[in-house]
Amino acid sequence: MLVGNSSNGPADSPGGSPASIDVQHVHKGYGRGARRVQALSDVSFQAMPGQITALLGPNGAGKTTLLRLLAGLQLPDAGQLSLAGLPVQQARHLLGFYSEGCGLYPRLTARENMRYFGRLHGMTDTQIAARIQQLSEPLDLLRLLDRPIGPCSLGERMRVALARALIHDPAIIILDEPTNGLDLASVRRLRRYLRYLVSGEGGNKCLLFSSHVMHEVAKLADEVVLIAQGRVADSGSVPELCARAHAPDLEEAFVTLTGQPG
């Protein structure tokens, strides 16, 4: 387990494989018969270390389903999902996963929550304390550390939940709608930190996040995977997608490439 962000090479798994995310021909549905909802149909893409990859799609496109499959919280009906070359169930130690409502214990303070999850990852209390200090500035946690989580505001709880997801300094980071509910200052601070994490100085992490907010994706993502109705419509950098769609911006490119109503 890495505790400091000291690595300058591509983020690797302990086995040496690049810490990429690989999704191949994944299908996932819910329910049966006439009530069946096909959330994902033949979804394939890769996310690479040292890059921020965005999964961009409208409500109900299948983003959360896909991220939950990658976190090993659900199983696909068909297809393969791997993290750093390992099946997701064997790669949990490499993954930091954040989703709204990711269970924090409301009676514990932010520090106690982080310590608890750090211990679950096999960290010593000294390592945990150092890591809490590292995360406090970028996630603006200093004033929260010794307050119970329960009465904290939504944005405060989200920042602690993000810190909890990153406590073990994972090589692969998956964030479901990470800026939802954050104010402008927190969003800007988070963007800077996510950009740092994928830099050489920050350890070339592999970072995948989902969003339905075009300008958020345009500001943050190196690569964008466009998803609509459970299918990947296209992928590439924002300039590549705009060029392919002959569109002036990502919003127009999204409408053209996915056929979604504007």
Ligand SMILES: Nc1ncnc2c1ncn2[C@@H]1O[C@H](COP(=O)(O)OP(=O)(O)OP(=O)(O)O)[C@@H](O)[C@H]1O
């Ligand atoms: N547990 C479930 N049971 C039945 N249907 C589900 C379940 N979870 C998701 N779905 C359906 O699967 C489809 C994809 O949902 P998902 O939550 O993955 O989309 P999303 O892109 O994350 O949407 P949003 O941006 O609104 O969060 C939707 O039609 C949703 O109603």
